[in-house]
Amino acid sequence: EDKVVQSPLSLVVHEGDTVTLNCSYEVTNFRSLLWYKQEKKAPTFLFMLTSSGIEKKSGRLSSILDKKELFSILNITATQTGDSAVYLCAVGSGNTGKLIFGQGTTLQVKP
Amino acid sequence: DTAVSQTPKYLVTQMGNDKSIKCEQNLGHDTMYWYKQDSKKFLKIMFSYNNKELIINETVPNRFSPKSPDKAHLNLHINSLELGDSAVYFCASSPPRQGSTNEKLFFGSGTQLSVL
Numbered sequence: 001e002d003k004v005v006q007s008p009l010s011l012v013v014h015e016g017d018t019v020t021l022n023c024s025y026e027v028t029n030f031r032s033l034l035w036y037k038q039e040k041k042a043p044t045f046l047f048m049l050t051s052s053g054i055e056k057k058s059g060r061l062s063s064i065l066d067k068k069e070l071f072s073i074l075n076i077t078a079t080q081t082g083d084s085a086v087y088l089c090a091v092g093s094g095n096t097g098k099l100i101f102g103q104g105t106t107l108q109v110k111p
Numbered sequence: 112d113t114a115v116s117q118t119p120k121y122l123v124t125q126m127g128n129d130k131s132i133k134c135e136q137n138l139g140h141d142t143m144y145w146y147k148q149d150s151k152k153f154l155k156i157m158f159s160y161n162n163k164e165l166i167i168n169e170t171v172p173n174r175f176s177p178k179s180p181d182k183a184h185l186n187l188h189i190n191s192l193e194l195g196d197s198a199v200y201f202c203a204s205s206p207p208r209q210g211s212t213n214e215k216l217f218f219g220s221g222t223q224l225s226v227l
Contacts, residue, residue, distance in 0.1 A: 032214050038152070042115075042201065042218035086152055092214035096166050097142055097205055099214055101154040 002027045006089050006102035014110050017079050021105045023089030024071040031092040033065050033072050034099065038086040046074070046087075079109045114138050117202045117219035124192055125227055132187045132222045134202030141207050142166070143185035144216065145177060148199040160185055192226045199223050 004025045013019055025033070032050045036043035047056045049065035049072060056063050060079075065072045076083055086106050090099040117134040124130055136143060144167075145157040159167035160179040174190045185202060202219040 034214060034216075041220040043154070043216075045215055045217070048215055088152075088154065090154075090214075097144075097159060097161075097214050098156055098167055099154075099216065100156075104152045106152075 002091075002093055002100050004089055004091050004100050004102035006087075006105050008105060009103065010106040010108070012108045012110065013079055015080055017109075018075065018077045019079060019107060021074040021076075021087050021089075021107070022071065023073070023102055025089075025091045025100075025102075026070065027091045027093045027100060029094045030067070031094070034090045034092065035063055035072075035074050036088040036090065038088055038104070039084075043088055076107075079107075081109050081111055083107060084109045115202055115204055115217050115219040117200075117222055119222060120220065121223045121225075123225045123227065126192055126194060128192050129188070129190045130192060130224070131189070132200055132202075132224075134185050134187070134219055136183055136202075136204040136217070136219075138204055138206070138217060140204035140217070141182055142205045143179065143182070144203040144205070145185065145187050146201040146203060146218075148201060148221070150198070154201070158185075158187075189224075192224075194226050197224055197226045 007022045034048045035046040047063045052067040060077045063074045086104040089102040115136045142161045144159045148154045158177045163179045176188045179185045199221045203216040
C-alpha cells in the first residue's frame, strides 16, 4: 500500500533556529513530491519536486528530493513565528493527479 | 476574486441527515477534487473529476455522491450522515498538465462538518 511518512510529527523551536522536516515515501508509479503549508485553513503550495538532487528554494525555505533513497527534506532557516504551521508532504502517484499525503509535521516557533 | 471557494464554511447537523457542500473554482482548471482531513490532520483523497468526468473514486461509502455540473463546479452530497463523517472537507483544483504532472493543487478554505 502506498504511504508517505513525515517526521517529526511535531517540533517546537525558537525564532532564529533552523529546522529540517523529513518526508519518506513508498509509492508505486511516483510522479512528483510536493510540500504544502497549512496554517488555519487551506493548505498552500510551497514546492513541487520531480528530479533528484535539485534544490528548490524560496526565501528561507528550501527542499530537495532523493529518489534513490525515497525521501525529501524541507529546510527552514532563521525561523519566524509566522512559520508556525502544519507542513504537509504529498506524493503524486499515477497519471490521475492523485496525491497521497503524509500526516504532517506541526511546527511551533516561539518568540 | 477567491480562486477556489466552498460553502458552507461550517456545517453542524444531526446523524441521519442529508447535507451538501458546494465548490466553485474560477481558475479555469480542468480537474477538481474532494479531500477529507481527519482530526489528526491526515488529508485523504475522496474523488476527482476532470472536465465533469469522474477520474478518481477512492474507497468512500456510497452515501457520498459527488456531482459536477460543469468543470468549474464540484459539489459533494452526503446522505444519512454518521458520527464518523465529522471532519474538514477540502475542495481543490489543479491546472491542465504541464509536462507530465498536474498534481499542484489549489485548495479551498475547507468545510468543517460536525455530526452530532
